[in-house]
Amino acid sequence: MTTLIGISGSLRAGSVNTMLLKEAARLFAPDAFTLADVRLPLYDGDLEETEGLPASVITLKDQIAAADAVVISTPEYNSNLSGVLKNALDWTSRGGPSPFKGKPVAILSAAAGRTGGARAQFSLRHCLTPFQPNILQGPEVQIANASAAFDTDGRMLEERNIKTLQSLMDRLAAQI
Numbered sequence: 001m002t003t004l005i006g007i008s009g010s011l012r013a014g015s016v017n018t019m020l021l022k023e024a025a026r027l028f029a030p031d032a033f034t035l036a037d038v039r040l041p042l043y044d045g046d047l048e049e050t051e052g053l054p055a056s057v058i059t060l061k062d063q064i065a066a067a068d069a070v071v072i073s074t075p076e077y078n079s080n081l082s083g084v085l086k087n088a089l090d091w092t093s094r095g096g097p098s099p100f101k102g103k104p105v106a107i108l109s110a111a112a113g114r115t116g117g118a119r120a121q122f123s124l125r126h127c128l129t130p131f132q133p134n135i136l137q138g139p140e141v142q143i144a145n146a147s148a149a150f151d152t153d154g155r156m157l158e159e160r161n162i163k164t165l166q167s168l169m170d171r172l173a174a175q176i
Helices: 016-028 045-051 055-066 083-092 118-131 159-174
Strands: 003-008 032-035 069-074 104-110 141-143
Touching (some): 016 032, 016 104, 016 159, 069 118, 083 118
């Protein structure tokens, strides 16, 4: 049974990054797909010390550890990954071994700009380094002008983007 977890760096209900994750999962076709909940409290060492890891963080860590592979989609906010995504990564680094260690990870991005989130992907790769995952190096999936890239059902419109995403998901599946 192949399991995949998707982590979106956006909390918006109509997030193009969440749509992109769902498209990635559809093309990957795992036996089970979990869309991670990253509505976590802001990391606070005092909170961790007095109350321990929040239940939502333990759940996220357990889901990542249990998955065969991870796909992360990041928006680009001010030339960087989102604070929501960075916060989730910070929390997953706490309380024991990294659930990402050795895990195959594919990175995606969808953004309004013409580079499709390339700078956010670069910063995400940098932030993942201490976790020691097996990050796929390509093909790069960077969806530019993202608000016009999906239909009303959340499916990608451009065949070129679909083929690139399928190629990345095939590479991710081969890592399992």
